Amino acid sequence: xxxxxxxxxxxxxxxxxxxxxxxxxxxxxxxxxxxxxxxxxxxxxxxxxxxxxxxxxxxxxxxxxxxxxxxxxxxxxxxxxxxxxxxxxxxxxxxxxxxxxxxxxxxxxxxxxxxxxxxxxxxxxxxxxxxxxxxxxxxxxxxxxxxxxxxxxxxxxxxxxxxxxxxxxxxxxxxxxxxxxxxxxxxxxxxxxxxxxxxxxxxxxxxxxxxxxxxxxxxxxxxxxxxxxxxxxxxxxxxxxxxxxxxxxxxxxxxxxxxxxxxxxxxxxxxxxxxxxxxxxxxxxxxxxxxxxxxxxxxxxxxxxxxxxxxxxxxxxxxxxxxxxxxxxxxxxxxxxxxxxxxxxxxxxxxxx
Numbered sequence: 001x002x003x004x005x006x007x008x009x010x011x012x013x014x015x016x017x018x019x020x021x022x023x024x025x026x027x028x029x030x031x032x033x034x035x036x037x038x039x040x041x042x043x044x045x046x047x048x049x050x051x052x053x054x055x056x057x058x059x060x061x062x063x064x065x066x067x068x069x070x071x072x073x074x075x076x077x078x079x080x081x082x083x084x085x086x087x088x089x090x091x092x093x094x095x096x097x098x099x100x101x102x103x104x105x106x107x108x109x110x111x112x113x114x115x116x117x118x119x120x121x122x123x124x125x126x127x128x129x130x131x132x133x134x135x136x137x138x139x140x141x142x143x144x145x146x147x148x149x150x151x152x153x154x155x156x157x158x159x160x161x162x163x164x165x166x167x168x169x170x171x172x173x174x175x176x177x178x179x180x181x182x183x184x185x186x187x188x189x190x191x192x193x194x195x196x197x198x199x200x201x202x203x204x205x206x207x208x209x210x211x212x213x214x215x216x217x218x219x220x221x222x223x224x225x226x227x228x229x230x231x232x233x234x235x236x237x238x239x240x241x242x243x244x245x246x247x248x249x250x251x252x253x254x255x256x257x258x259x260x261x262x263x264x265x266x267x268x269x270x271x272x273x274x275x276x277x278x279x280x281x282x283x284x285x286x287x288x289x290x291x292x293x294x295x296x297x298x299x300x301x302x303x304x305x306x307x308x309x310x311x312x313x314x315x316x317x318x319x320x321x322x323x324x325x326x327x328x329x330x331x332x333x334x335x336x337x338x339x340x341x342x343x344x345x346x347x348x349x350x351x352x353x
Contacts, residue, residue, distance in 0.1 A: 001089075004079060005059040011073070012062040016112035026111055027054050030104055037101045056100050057108045060093070064125040090130070091215055096222045096229075099146035102126075126150060136193045145230070152223045156236055157194045163292040165233060170289050170297045173246035174304055176253040179205065182304040186260040196240045198292075200299045207257070210244075211264040212273050220280055232287055239290050241280050248277040 013020060027034075027050045034053060035046075044052065063080075066072055072081070080086055092098055102122075109122040123140040126147065133154045142159070144150045156162065174182065189197055189206035199206045220241060227235040248254055254270040257263040265273055 005055050007075060008059040008062045009055050011075075012058045012112070015062070018112045022111065023054060023058070023108070024050070026107060030107060034101060034104060053100060053104070054108075057105055060100065060105060061109050061112070061122070063089075064122070064129045067129050068120065068125045090132075091218070093147050094130075094151050094219065094222060096148045096225050099148055102144055102146050102149075130154070135195075148222050148226050149230075151219065152226055152231075152237055155195060155223065155240075157196060162234075162236065163290040165288045165290055166294050167288045168294075169286045170242065170246070170294060173243060173297050173300060175249045176247050176256045177250070179247075179300065179304065180256055182306075184300065184303060186256065186262060188261050196236060198240075198243060198296055200296050200303075203303060205300070207262045209262060209264060211266060212276065213266040217276050217280070224280060224284060228284060232285070235286065235288070236290060238281070238284065238286060239293050241277075242286060242289075243293055243296070245277050245281055248274050250274055 012018075013023075031046065031050060035049070066076065080089075106122045109125075113119055121140060123144070126144075127134055127138070127140055127150075130147070130150060133151055136154065136158075138154065138158075142153060144153060176186070180186070183203060184200075185204045187204055187206050189199060189208045191197075192199075192208050195208045195210055197206075197208050220237070223237045224235075224241065227238050248257070251271040251274050254263060254265070254273045258265055258270060263273065267273060267276075
């Protein structure tokens with residue numbers, strides 16, 4: 001990748017005809033702000049840091065430009081066209097530890113074009129490059145700090161519909177198995193493009209489909225880490241993972257959600273999904289919960305405490321879960337009723353004789 005970055009850097013300079021000294025001047029201008037974006041100096045002096053970040057920034061801008069306009073070179077056909085490499089680069093750019101501040105990428109992007117004429121914003125290029133994760137088809141009308149922040153934004157509800165926060169956390173939500181035993185039904189929430197849109201009403205818990213793939217764990221871990229650092233009081237992704245962690249404790253819970261087509265398991269092993277969900281919140285501090293999930297918790301808890309619903313759910317699960325079993329149960333009840341009638345009739349005849 002280091003060789004690939006240098007190749008892209010040289011081709012970026014050649015394509016945009018920007019002077020190298022102008023790029024260096026831009027980097028030196030933003031260096032104080034750039035330095036504040038990182039925890040430390042990354043083991044580099046000022047000159048080394050500027051050089052490394054500059055090459056990375058130009059590589060990213062050039063990559064996104066080529067992807068947006070499909071302007072691939074012969075070099076790309078030999079390298080970047082390989083699916084395993086392009087997939088790993090896209091994933092690597094989303095890791096919190098690898099972020100280049102977005103303000104710097106925008107400055108490099110704008111500096112490489114003449115002021116006249118219309119060009120798409122760098123946010124438009126970024127959304128296009130990451131369109132696989134943009135399941136809500138968000139338009140470029142928001143601000144981000146970097147690409148991990150972009151990934152989190154893709155997974156949030158629109159800002160005007162984000163629920164309020166309660167400064168307390170949910171102590172417990174019953175697992176999928178427990179909810180099913182209490183009479184709760186599960187459905188895929190097809191009306192919500194946002195994965196966070198869980199709703200409970202009239203005994204039905206509606207959950208948007210979630211696909212579990214090889215990269216699911218690392219993507220959610222990075223979003224949680226981002227919220228722990230920068231959004232501790234707006235941790236909507238952490239809220240969602242917390243609820244899913246409650247719902248999924250064992251392989252049986254995953255089995256239920258897979259059967260209901262809520263979980264699409266690309267890992268192949270339902271036990272692996274359960275372990276994944278139970279590992280995402282290790283060493284995570286939760287200081288608040290959004291009102292939507294708090295209401296979800298309250299509704300489910302009240303439903304599960306209803307004695308009659310539990311008995312009805314048990315009857316349906318154990319005796320009426322198939323057509324034949326329902327018929328057999330009904331026949332047994334009829335036979336029991338007729339036997340009882342016969343016994344009462346016999347006793348009545350003895351008493352009255």
